[in-house]
Amino acid sequence: MEPVCLVELVSNSGTLQVNPAALDLLRHLAQPLHVLAIFGPCGTGKSFLMDRLAGQDKGFPRSSGIWMWCLPHPAQPDQALVLLDTEGFPEQEGDETKLSRLFLLNVLLSSVFIYNTRGEGDPQRQLERLTFVRDLPRVVRVLDEYTWENSFLLSSVLPDFAWCLRDVVPDPSLDEVLEAMGHDLDSALSSPQDSEDSLASCIQRFFPCQKLFRFCSPRADGGHGEPPSPADQLHPTFQEQMRRFKDYVFSRSPKTMAGNREVDGEFLAAFLERVVDLLSRDEPILLSEICSGLQRECVVPLQGSRPVPPVLTQAAPGTAQPGAMEEPMCLIENRPGRELQLNQGALALLQSVRQPVVVVAIVGLYRTGKSYLLNRLAGKDRGGFSLGSTVQSHTKGIWMWCVPHPCRAGHTLVLLDTEGLGDVEKGNTKNDAWIFALAVLLSSTLVYNSMKTIDHYALEQLHYVTELTERIKVKAVGGGGRQEGQDSAEFVSFFPAFVWAVRDFTLQLELDGREISEDEYLENALKRRKGQPEKLDLPKKFLRQYFPSRKCFVFDCPAQCRDLSRLEELPEEALSREFLEQAHGFCRHIYQHAGTKALPGGHVLTGTMLGNLAVTYVDAIRSGAVPCMESAVLALAQIENSVAVGEAVAVYEEQLARGATLPTETMLELLELHAQCEREALQVFMTRAFKDEEQQYQQQLKDRLDSKRAELCCRNEQASSDRCLAVLQELSQELEERICEGSYSVPGGYQRLLDDQREMVERYWLVSGKGIMAAEVLQQFLKSKETAAQAVLQADQSLTDRQREIEAERARAEAAELEAQLREEMQAKTEQLLQDQERSHQEHVQQLTARMEEDRRQMLAEQQRVLDLKLKEQERLLREGFRGEAAGLEKELQKLRDEMCRSRRSEPCVLF
Structure with a gap:
């Protein structure tokens, strides 16, 4: 494909809007996406650089907005390469709101964010134009609340950062220094005087990896500006620098969202629409909420953010795996x-x-x-x-x-x-x-x-x-200094x-x-x-x-x-x-x-x-x-338990998607499916969660799974209703045509209508796959036909008034019988739902009790280990003649024994 405008600026309102045609192209990309986005001042050769990444002499137009070019990945056949070229911003101050929004879109959509500037001038001043970085924790949030973890967690969802300095005059001494630093951005820019709020510090804190690349002029004659010549006639040094740059950006990981799950074009398109909508309303971008919503809509399952996130597939020994490093x-x-x-x-x-x-x-x-x-x-x-x-x-x-x-x-x-x-x-x-x-x-x-x-x-x-x-x-209570009140x-x-x-x-x-x-x-x-x-x-x-x-x-x-x-x-x-x-x-x-x-x-x-x-x-x-170990563990538990809830819900939805064929024939079948998915979700939660002593996170999970069950029941009823209506419309089409043609408006027509209607109902019950709403939908359908049936009854000249009354009474009796059947079914559904609620509660209690028993067993084993080690130390002290210290150690030993007794006697306490 050729480049297409992805996001354009509405001139009369100044807002951004997404091009539907570009979204359609993006949605057709089923492979994992490797997204490279470029951002920087006007006239710095951004489009020229992106054309080279595309392997073309020319491609991207010099137009406003964000333009997209989708290509096969040159190094990874199973991935798609998406290049995003953004309009340049003026050297002087411009529309900062528009620039901020364009910057945010580049950062949130890309797996590698490229900042492109000219090489001349003070690098620190050029970096200061990216002042939008400071606003990232305020505008983009990983967690629901604006906490200290949010700033840290941003690094788990933001792209790699590559700074390209263009048209740099060759300087052998500087080249040697940069080569020794491995093109490390932080080493090149930071100084002892940098504050925590400096742009270099913010980039280092928020972006997981930063690299600096320097390019000489691409012109073979050494002049400035973009050369009209093809790639093989570019300056040899520029070609070598370009090769290194390509090797780096093409070797980076594909685009991931919240939990290191690779995403495809369908997800990225939906994500882009949500973000643009939030930007237009000046609302914070809450990634956990967006991903949770898209998780139900898109094929690619995403989970909560890291260290919010996620169960990744564990690699076999000796194979590549997340976190494996080629060097320290x-x-x-x-x-x-x-x-x-x-x-x-x-x-x-x-x-x-x-x-x-x-x-x-x-x-x-x-x-x-x-x-x-x-x-x-x-x-x-x-x-x-x-x-x-x-x-x-x-x-x-x-x-x-x-x-x-x-x-x-x-x-x-x-x-x-x-x-x-x-x-x-x-x-x-x-x-x-x-x-x-x-x-x-x-x-x-x-x-x-x-x-x-x-x-x-x-x-x-x-x-x-x-x-x-x-x-x-060890303990959060008390001040700093030596912890006299705490034993070794x-x-x-x-x-x-x-x-x-x-x-x-x-x-x-x-x-x-x-x-x-x-x-x-x-x-x-x-x-x-x-x-x-x-x-x-x-x-x-x-x-x-x-x-x-x-x-x-x-x-x-x-x-x-x-x-x-x-x-x-x-x-x-x-x-x-x-x-x-x-x-x-x-x-x-x-x-x-x-x-x-x-x-x-x-x-x-x-x-x-x-x-x-x-x-x-x-x-x-x-x-x-x-540093307080108890406080650190509690803070870690809060993060992990939040992740465990989101992860468990994601597993529930994943298992449900695999096993659900709606509508189900009975409510019991549906509830058994829910129970199986809930059981696996709860196991995932129990494996990851810890120190949920008041069980508030497990209660959160139970509430969310209860909500999922109610949602599942609604979806099942709707699927059943849709299926039943489709069957009735097909079966009743001939009957409707006869009524409209007046075929039953003849002597004996009412009896023929009843016979045809009974035959239709019999055929309706023979159709499979109608689900739990079959009787209710049929009742509503027959009730909608009562007026027409009464008209035919009254018009049938072969019937006496008494016969008409008998027929009317019979119709009412059949309707009452069907109504009673529906009440019985509704009562049965209610009882089954109540039984499932009790089953769910018992499932939670059972798994929680088993987990608490395992925790107690591990705690006792840990206490026994410490007790044995301390007993050996006491023996050494006695042999060496330190009876006073050995006696003091006896207090610690007795305290350990008392704790072990309490652990053995304690019963699991289920609070919900």
Whole structure:
């Protein structure tokens, strides 16, 4: 097809309207859509760039509004490519309302949003023309209410952001810098002085991925403007830059809506109509409401937004899956002079992981080989986490790598590499303790990496453990600082397993003349000795209190000293055999024993939930507060439970669409279909929801499913009525013609009319598929024919007055009999509906009780685990002579035993 105007401006009113012909073209696209939209000032070559993406020398007209070009995707045969070219806005201030609406349409419709400007001038000033970005959280909402989650959730529904700087004069030094940065937009523009409200910060926060592309002049002669020559005569540098740009935009994911569900043209057309209507009325765009409405109308099923969203198909082990990454990304940035900040692109990738996650974080001093160890866990000999080869710390912040778990199908291994602690070049090390605390909060296994031996110096460097209670709160009550009123057992239920990795270990594992294991070596090093100064004893004390589950691995030096600077390049045969065996043992332990990240009570986390926790914790740190684990879990539960409701309703509708053939012959058949769909929806809700202690979200689900049942009954009755009327109209056509022709207006005509009508009714009852309204529709039909029948009766000269009265009485008796039959059917329907309501209530109670019993079982298992670990710690304290601390620990143990007794005695409490 040729380009067609999709959205045009009505000149007399200034409003936008959609071209119906373009919508029809869009609706015919049944494949997933890859939508590229371009936006920017006039005269910057937007149409020229889009023509090149279409593989044409010329195509898009230079006209107002938004023009659409639908093409086959050049790299993905199963997708359709949709290019949107938008009129340019003037360099000076123009109609800001129109520009804002055009910008919003581009952003909401596209999978890649391209901002196109000239290369000359101050880039910051050019970026400021996109001031509309700041209004996104106010105008476009994912959740019903305007909450802090809404701003964060926008990144789950907005497109990738690509900025094209055109006609840039080649600058080799700048090209080298940009190439080193990987064309990263944020690195190119941001500065330490940027505020949270700057355009660069807003783009980074709202758009999941940002890229910068620079183009020289396309003219072979180096001049400005668009060349009239064909593509093969363009400037060679421009052709190479264009190739890179195409590779990037065509490799991005297709357009998704609310929950990472790919959409087709039918859905996008309906979505566009809704958005334009809302824009014309200056109303907020509530995506959850739009998608919920379209979900019932369009073929493509969409669910609530992320971390509102959705069950995605889990990929088989070793195949591509949501969140799988070819290389690590920085998840939490730690820039000099600035607060910790989440990288929205990495966060979006983490949130796309719907599988349970096993999270392994590594911490330790800088330049101790942490990154190399994680690369081994990722199964990479080369590439991966950056190693560096100098005395400078290489990793900044927390970097993330999501890979398929090598041993657990349906699980994702999330590796977190933290910047080195104690870097002398930092100047300000206040974020070190927060980096350590975040590694503890986010991981299910924490690896502490140190060099040479576990001695006083190594333990001293682990002083961050002693600060954890100042950096982390378990309970929401009380202020910040050390949580004196909370036992270490409460922290243990949240904290990860602890693994100490000792690198370049040269000692013999012997103690008092006998060979010992690595674990025994660690426990001996953590043994506390009477009379030792308390300050020196604190790391041991807190490490044992908060990480009772411990493991130790020692590693020989991997290679000769002269080769350590190029360790990543060395083949395995050049590495120490002992080191390789130790590394294999370490990886095997992590793969087999590192637990899935879970909340107290055993609720397993997915990547989506882990991303939400990261947002909560980082936001708390940035606000100057102490991260509270209980508050974070409650906030996460609210988000997840809202998603669970929407997801369950979507499953109900999906199952109903598969199994419903309306009308059903009986009400019981319909209610059985509803019950089956409700049962599966409730199972989905129970699987995802947690901490719904007052059962308010389950009540929301029940109310919505009750509403779905009422809607289903109405649809069934309407389908039955339509079917019955169609049958009656067909069967009565000949009868109607005879009445109109006067065929019954003869002596004996009334009896003939009755005979023909009875025959028609008999044939009506023989027709199948009429549904539950058959009798009622027939009654209404016969009642509508009574006037004509009475006229024929009165006109029949062969009947006496007495016979007419008898016939009239007979007709009334038949009508009364049919009326009684209808009342009985209505009473039966009412009783069946009441029985189904009771069944529904019992189904909810049964599944809720089973879930609460499972939660109680998991809670008891968790409490028993903590109790066993604490008992072992008490035994160690007694052996070491710390009877006072052992007695103090007895209070925690008794508290745990009391909680376990209450858990065993408690009965499930159903509130609705």
